[in-house]
Every structure is written in C-alpha cells, then in structure tokens.
Amino acid sequence: MGFITLLSQSMEPYTIYATLIFLFCLLFWLLKRSNADIPTKAPPPPEAEGAWPLIGHLHLLGGSHAAHVTLGNMADKYGPIFTLRLGIHRTLVVSNWEMAKECFTVNDKVFASRPNSLAFEVLGSNFSFFGSSPYGPYWRYMRKIATVEVLSTKRIEMLKQVMDSEVKAAMKKSYDFWVMMKESGPKKAVTEMEKWFANITLNVMFRAVLGKRLTGMGCEDDEEENEKIQKAVRDFFHLFGQFTVSDAVPFLRWLDLDGQEKKMKKTAKELDDFAQVWLEQHKYKTNSGSEEWKNGEHDFMDLLLSAVDDECLHGHDHDTIVKSTCLQLILAGTDTMTRTLTWALSLLLNNREVLNKATHELDTQIGGENVVVESDFEKLEYLQAIVKETLRLYPPGPLSVPHESMEDCIVGGYHVPAHMRLLTNISKLQQDPSLYSDPLEFRPERFLTTHKDIDLKGKHFEFIPFGAGRRICPGISFALQLMQMTLAALLHGFEIVTIDGGPVDMVEKTGLTNVKASPLQVILTPRQSIQVYNQN
Known part of the structure; x- marks a missing residue:
C-alpha cells in the first residue's frame, strides 16, 4: 500500500x-x-475413444486385434506418448524410440519396478518370480544369481554342448520320420514346427536348469507328463498376457467376474506340483552325499539350493524361491525362443528368395556335408540378419511387461506421477517408417547395410526386442546362441515347403508373447547324406 x-x-x-x-x-x-516450465500430464485419448465407468479404456483392448496393434493404431492418432485408464490405473503408453530412451535412461530407476497384478501374484508365486517382482533387494539378489549361474558367458559356453546335442537329436528324429513315411506309402511327412522348436528349447532349458531332458524319453507315462507340462506352459503365457477385470477394478476381485483368477490358480498349481517333484528329487540327491553327486556337474537347481541365503529371502519361503526361479527360467526361455523361431521360418517360407540366400550361405560357408557348429556363426552374417529382422517384426513381447513409476518424473515434457504404469509398444516402435524404410517388409539385408551397427542388447532404442534398462531380459546371449544354432541346422539339413505349397498365414493371437494363430505345418525333406543326421 x-x-x-x-x-x-x-x-x-x-x-x-x-x-x-x-x-x-x-x-x-x-x-x-x-x-x-511445469509439464502437464500426458493427454488421454479424446472422449471419442470412450472411457467406460469403472473399466476405463480396458474394453478397447478386448477386441479381435492384439493389444499392441490396437495401441499402435491409437499412437497414429494421438502421438507417441499418451495415457489410458485401464480400470482405476492410469497407464502411460510410449510408442517411439525417443520416448523409450527417455524412460529407460534418464528415468530408468524410476520405472524399474513392476505393478501389482493378478498374474504377477498368482502365476508368479506371490511375486517370487524375480522378473515380475517389485524393484528392491530381492529382485537384485535373485537376478544376480540367475545371471551368474545360468546366463553368464561362462555358463553359456558350458551349455553349448547341450544345445548342440539337442539340435542334432531333433534333426535325426526328423530324418528317421521322413524315411519311415517314405517307406510306408504315399503319405506326406508332415511336421508341426512350433512343437518341433519347443521340444528343442524345452530340452535345453530342462537340462540347464534341472539336469534332465523333458521330451523324447520314450516311455508312455513320460510322454503323457511332457504333454501336461507343455500345456501348462502354453496356458501360463496365455493367462499371463491377459488384461483382467480384477486388475482393472481390484475391489471386485472376490467376484472373479471373468474367471481369470480361477484359471490362473489351476495353472499355477499344476506348475508348482511339477516343480515340487523336481525339488524333492534334487534335495534327495544332495542329501545322499554320493560321490557321483559330489564329482558330477551340478545343474541350476543344485546351485540355487546352496546359493540362496536364508537371510536374503525378504519375506519369501526358501523352497518357493528355488521352485519359482527355476520355473521362470524354463518358462521364459522356452516360449520366447519357440515363438521367434516359428515366426522366422514362417517369414522365410513366405519369402523364398531370402530362404534361398540363407541356404546358399550355409552351403558356401559350411559345406554340403558338414554340420553347423557354434564357431561357424561369425561366418553366417545373413542368417544373423534373418534372426534380427524376425525380432524386429515379431519381438517376443510386442508390449513390454508393465513397469511402474516409483516417483514423479518427466517424460516427453509431460509430468508422470508416481505409481503410473508404463507400457512400451515395442512392436510399433520397431516398425517406425522414419527408422526403417518399408517397415512392414521382411528385409534382412537392412541389418547388413543401413542398420548394420545396431545392437539389440538395449543400447540402440530403435531396436529393443528384449527390452532395455534395468529390467532388460538377462538371457539375450543364451537365446541368440540357441536360436541361431537351431535355425542354421534346420535350413542346412532340410528342404522345407508348406503342406499345400501355399503361403503361411501370418495372423497373430493375443497373449504376453507374439503367438502365431494357426499351426505351422511343413514337409521336411533331407538335403544332406545320412551320415550328417547320424552324427552325435
């Protein structure tokens, strides 16, 4: 005044x-x-998209299209960063490399946690799966053990012989099947390739984690149990990728309106029963103190039983940790590799010129009567490019496993509050026309020319099929090793055609991983001499 x-x-x-x-x-x-200078919240889609009472925008993800496709179409309208309300939870959706880089570099620690969800709790043994557990000492402790004991470079080197023997076993079995069908009459030797790939990856993972094979043991009882395990694995991934009413509106969980919790508990019980048997077998072997066990090679469950410190359980039961960690490694490793190999072969069958180039490279670099070995991979540049291009078009998880912000942060100039969920649309990001010319076309050559120097281990955000940041998949090297070995041996060993000579249906279906909707049935005809298939 x-x-x-x-x-x-x-x-x-x-x-x-x-x-x-x-x-x-x-x-x-x-x-x-x-x-x-004070950022605003990321804008939600316009009201035309219609948020419903209680469930918000959840109904938009329940249509015939996979969730990543629906969210990708929304990104075309609203931009590479927007928010949805999935039930009571605000969810940030990012769909380009700049936004992803900001989330997993500047804000990496902020987004290092996982939200509470029905699947993480029920299928993840009350958050004992370290891949779905919240950020903290338990996650760091278990990830370190898994990385050092089964996914390290040293351990992968030790497992190369296991990978090689399982691929050779599958090749011989297919050769014998072709001979049998040829001798028995005019029937075609039809092979369902997803199952073929799954048998290899399951056996490798079981031998690495449990010290024994799963499939192909011959006994009828064993085969029946194997089918049950494989079905439980398929059910796990289908349920794990579902958006549930209980997650959207937690106070209605007791009603289980969509029946998802009942299904999850059934699948979790089946898997836990199998894991309990494996655990008891390992404890008996350990407690017996036999010289064979003392001097033999120890599998991951053996190592885990002695490595888990009772003082580092952070509220989890010792046996539950051992079982859930072993299950997680088997489940994650098997499904992602199986899906990627199935898509790779499907793409090759629909692009015969690429398939011909791959077989020509194998014949030139390896030789017509030689078996592919690990040391050959550095010479197989085109094959490596095929795997990369497959991972670009069909990443194992087209949507990232949900993250959750632990504190307020800024993304793309917008204010993101604590406890907001984050989904990265990896599929949309990797098909950005500003990054890749003709992004929907299968062109492995791009990884030998314009994108030759792009790394897939989380350093280049235009290509993150295994995720990025603290929560990146720890099994990248393991997966690439087995996928390259399997695909190289298959293409080198067999002429491959579809059963009707036509193109492969590339329709996807919903789930946590990128799943092909229809089975991939082919005819495998040997293209090498019998001596190649009989090598051990």
Whole structure:
C-alpha cells in the first residue's frame, strides 16, 4: 500500500492507472512463463475413444486385434506418448524410440519396478518370480544369481554342448520320420514346427536348469507328463498376457467376474506340483552325499539350493524361491525362443528368395556335408540378419511387461506421477517408417547395410526386442546362441515347403508373447547324406 500511496502523490490519475495495468500485465506474464516450465500430464485419448465407468479404456483392448496393434493404431492418432485408464490405473503408453530412451535412461530407476497384478501374484508365486517382482533387494539378489549361474558367458559356453546335442537329436528324429513315411506309402511327412522348436528349447532349458531332458524319453507315462507340462506352459503365457477385470477394478476381485483368477490358480498349481517333484528329487540327491553327486556337474537347481541365503529371502519361503526361479527360467526361455523361431521360418517360407540366400550361405560357408557348429556363426552374417529382422517384426513381447513409476518424473515434457504404469509398444516402435524404410517388409539385408551397427542388447532404442534398462531380459546371449544354432541346422539339413505349397498365414493371437494363430505345418525333406543326421 505504501508504494501505491507514493504513486498517487506524485502522478496524475491516468498515469497511476496505466502503471497499475502495466504491473498487472508484467505479473501475469511472469506467472505464465514460470508455469510454462511445469509439464502437464500426458493427454488421454479424446472422449471419442470412450472411457467406460469403472473399466476405463480396458474394453478397447478386448477386441479381435492384439493389444499392441490396437495401441499402435491409437499412437497414429494421438502421438507417441499418451495415457489410458485401464480400470482405476492410469497407464502411460510410449510408442517411439525417443520416448523409450527417455524412460529407460534418464528415468530408468524410476520405472524399474513392476505393478501389482493378478498374474504377477498368482502365476508368479506371490511375486517370487524375480522378473515380475517389485524393484528392491530381492529382485537384485535373485537376478544376480540367475545371471551368474545360468546366463553368464561362462555358463553359456558350458551349455553349448547341450544345445548342440539337442539340435542334432531333433534333426535325426526328423530324418528317421521322413524315411519311415517314405517307406510306408504315399503319405506326406508332415511336421508341426512350433512343437518341433519347443521340444528343442524345452530340452535345453530342462537340462540347464534341472539336469534332465523333458521330451523324447520314450516311455508312455513320460510322454503323457511332457504333454501336461507343455500345456501348462502354453496356458501360463496365455493367462499371463491377459488384461483382467480384477486388475482393472481390484475391489471386485472376490467376484472373479471373468474367471481369470480361477484359471490362473489351476495353472499355477499344476506348475508348482511339477516343480515340487523336481525339488524333492534334487534335495534327495544332495542329501545322499554320493560321490557321483559330489564329482558330477551340478545343474541350476543344485546351485540355487546352496546359493540362496536364508537371510536374503525378504519375506519369501526358501523352497518357493528355488521352485519359482527355476520355473521362470524354463518358462521364459522356452516360449520366447519357440515363438521367434516359428515366426522366422514362417517369414522365410513366405519369402523364398531370402530362404534361398540363407541356404546358399550355409552351403558356401559350411559345406554340403558338414554340420553347423557354434564357431561357424561369425561366418553366417545373413542368417544373423534373418534372426534380427524376425525380432524386429515379431519381438517376443510386442508390449513390454508393465513397469511402474516409483516417483514423479518427466517424460516427453509431460509430468508422470508416481505409481503410473508404463507400457512400451515395442512392436510399433520397431516398425517406425522414419527408422526403417518399408517397415512392414521382411528385409534382412537392412541389418547388413543401413542398420548394420545396431545392437539389440538395449543400447540402440530403435531396436529393443528384449527390452532395455534395468529390467532388460538377462538371457539375450543364451537365446541368440540357441536360436541361431537351431535355425542354421534346420535350413542346412532340410528342404522345407508348406503342406499345400501355399503361403503361411501370418495372423497373430493375443497373449504376453507374439503367438502365431494357426499351426505351422511343413514337409521336411533331407538335403544332406545320412551320415550328417547320424552324427552325435
């Protein structure tokens, strides 16, 4: 008031009014400028998309299209960063490499946690799966053990012989099947390739984690149990990728309106029963103290039984940790590799010129009567490009496993509050026309020319099929090793055609992983001499 009084004594009335107006405008401009630096929330889709009461935008993800396709179409309308309300939870969706980089570099620790969800709790043994557990000491402890004991470079080197023997066993079995069908009459030797790939990956993972094979043991009882395990694995991934009513509206969980919790508990019980048997077998072997066990090679469950410190359980039961960690490694490793190999072969069958180039490279670099070995991979540049291009078009998880912000942060100039969920649309990101010319076409050559130096281990955000940041998949090297070995041996060993000579149906179906909707049935005809298939 003293300032106003001074003005009134020294100025004419109109001068006073003009000065006050100037000061008011100056104050308004300063406030506006300061507020401009405060980011707003990421905008939700316009009301035309229709958020429903209670469930929000959840109904948009329940149509015939896979969730990543629906969210990709929305990104075309609303941009590479927007929010949805999935039930009571606000969810940030990012769909380009710049936004992904910001989330997993500057804000990596902020988004390092996982949200509470029905699948993480029920299928993940009450958050004992370290891949779906919240960020903290338990996650760090278990990830370190898994990385060092089964996914390290040293361990992968030890497992190369296991990979090689399982691929050779599958090749011989297919050769014998072809001979049998040829001798028995005019029937075609039809092979369902997803199952063929699954048998290899399951056996490798079981031998690495449990020290024994799963499939192909011959006994009828064993085969029946194997089918049950494989079905439980398929059910796990189907249920794990579902958006549930209980997650959207937690206070309605007790009603289990969509029946998902009942299904999850059934599958979790089946898997836990299998794991309990494996655990008891390992404990018996350990406690027997036999010289064979002391001097033999120890599998991951053996190592885990002794490595898990009772003081580092962080509220989890010792046996539950051992079982759930082993199950997670088997489940994650098997499904992702099986899906990627199935898509790779499907793409090759629909692009015969690429398939011919791959077989020509194998014949030139390896030789017609030799078996592919691990040391040959560095010479098979085109094959490596095929695997990369497959992972670009069909990443194992087209949508990232959900993250959750642990504190407020800024993404793309927008304010993201704590406890907001994050989905990265990896599929959309990797098909960005500004990054890849003709992004929907299968062109392995791009990884030998324009994208030759792009790494897939989380350093280049235009290509993150295994995720990025603290939560990146720890099994990348393991997966690439087995996928390259399997695909190389298959293409080198057999001529491959579809059963009707036509193209492969590339329709996807919903789930956590990128699943081909129809089975891939082919005819495998040997293209090498019998000696190649009989090598051990």
